[in-house]
Amino acid sequence: MITIRHIALAALMATSSAAFAAQELVTNGSLTGPITNNGVPTGWTIFEGTPDIMDGLNNVGLINTLRFGANPTASADGGTWVGLGSYGSYMERFGQTLSGLTVGQQYTVSWEAGNFGYTYGSVNYLGSNAISVQLDGVTVGSGSQLDLGSNWYKQSLTFTAGSASQQLSFILASTTSKAYMSIDGISVKTAQAVPEPATWALMGLGLFGVIAAARRKA
Ligand SMILES: [Ca+2]
Incomplete structure (x- = not known):
């Protein structure tokens, strides 16, 4: 089952690799x-x-x-x-x-x-x-x-x-x-580029989603 946690993790991974892979x-x-x-x-x-x-x-x-x-x-x-x-x-x-x-x-x-x-x-x-x-x-x-x-x-x-x-x-x-x-x-x-504010915001959103999902589970 795809949960909000999965979606948040996927978003986090996608933004990280886009920002750092060369x-x-x-x-x-x-x-x-x-x-x-x-x-x-x-x-x-x-x-x-x-x-x-x-x-x-x-x-x-x-x-x-x-x-x-x-x-x-x-x-x-x-x-x-x-x-x-x-x-x-x-x-x-x-x-x-x-x-x-x-x-x-x-x-x-x-x-x-x-x-x-x-x-x-x-x-x-x-x-x-x-x-x-x-x-x-x-x-x-x-x-x-x-x-x-x-x-x-x-x-x-x-x-x-x-x-x-x-x-x-x-x-x-x-x-x-x-x-x-x-x-x-x-x-x-x-x-090596410094991630732009929009990228940081997306990554923050992803982290927030993971934390929120973890809390709901607990
Ligand atoms: Ca060589």
């Missing part, structure tokens, strides 16, 4: 794919240079290659990640197109970043750098600068959608620092 807009944000030198995981595209798919045992996308400047641990996301290099005018950039955006809506892009570098003989990519976020090829912001040995830090920034479909990409911020950084656990979601 849909993931990134495909394969875990960057899961085979170890590859010059390649990115399914769902992603290379826009500049030669990014690599790697993990803690396979540097620059080469199997059994421990050429890290500093030893990495696994990221919180786990599995494989993507390595991005910078060397003067040579830059590496990868990304994917976000669709279904609402113009004027704020979104939060978050990711994990680490700086484990690359060293082999006289070849050294050991500098400090930051990971920048680009929308349609224009930088909208950067994570914090990380020195060699920085072992996975959560980064995020907020942007406002300018059109329903925009190209999201990642590139190192400094072109002068010869660095090789790691990125994993990429996510884009609607920026």
Whole structure:
């Protein structure tokens, strides 16, 4: 039998999920794919240079290659990640197109970043750098600068959608620092909105209904 308590609970759950659920807009944000030198995981595209798919045992996308400047641990996301290099005018950039955006809506892009570098003989990519976020090829912001040995830090920034479909990409911020950084656990979601007064009122009404129904029962 459907009681006022059921209706009130349903209303409460509906308003809560509408207010707090945020849909993931990134495909394969875990960057899961085979170890590859010059390649990115399914769902992603290379826009500049030669990014690599790697993990803690396979540097620059080469199997059994421990050429890290500093030893990495696994990221919180786990599995494989993507390595991005910078060397003067040579830059590496990868990304994917976000669709279904609402113009004027704020979104939060978050990711994990680490700086484990690359060293082999006289070849050294050991500098400090930051990971920048680009929308349609224009930088909208950067994570914090990380020195060699920085072992996975959560980064995020907020942007406002300018059109329903925009190209999201990642590139190192400094072109002068010869660095090789790691990125994993990429996510884009609607920026957490504070529920509007009408939503709070509905939730309050739902709670009131539950309490009233419970009292009647007692
Ligand atoms: Ca991963």
